[in-house]
Amino acid sequence: MKNNPQANWDILKDAAWKAREQAYAPYSGFKVGAAVETASGRIYGGCNIENVSYGLCNCAERTAMFQAVANGERILKRIVVCADTPEPVAPCGACRQVMQELGPQMEVLLVNREGKQILTTVAELLPYSFQDFPQREEPDKGDM
Numbered sequence: 001m002k003n004n005p006q007a008n009w010d011i012l013k014d015a016a017w018k019a020r021e022q023a024y025a026p027y028s029g030f031k032v033g034a035a036v037e038t039a040s041g042r043i044y045g046g047c048n049i050e051n052v053s054y055g056l057c058n059c060a061e062r063t064a065m066f067q068a069v070a071n072g073e074r075i076l077k078r079i080v081v082c083a084d085t086p087e088p089v090a091p092c093g094a095c096r097q098v099m100q101e102l103g104p105q106m107e108v109l110l111v112n113r114e115g116k117q118i119l120t121t122v123a124e125l126l127p128y129s130f131q132d133f134p135q136r137e138e139p140d141k142g143d144m
């Protein structure tokens, strides 16, 4: 785990908790929030969005990353994921793979309501990942 106490995560954490308020989780009741900061300095929030056809549910992390990309962002710097769980919530495998493609250099902060947190990276979350993106337009080489 990385330890970077210098970085100010408070604004991003607040944005993630605020995004969580919009969670649409009528089936599980499990609300998750996320917020991505991009190289431009903008922040994009996301929440989980469920569907009666469960396979169509979308996680907060992907909602936030897709929001950023849909707004023209191509370099994602860091992401916060929050939930009201006993331990900081971990991204699912699908979200880890999307992080690998859209923000491979991202720092990832996982937090819960009690303030427990884990600071990690996409590389730590998804070692030996599938990384061959022949169609990719502009790789994020992490020069931020």
Ligand SMILES: [Zn+2]
Pocket: 059, 060, 061, 062, 091, 092, 093, 094, 095, 096
């Ligand atoms: Zn997920």
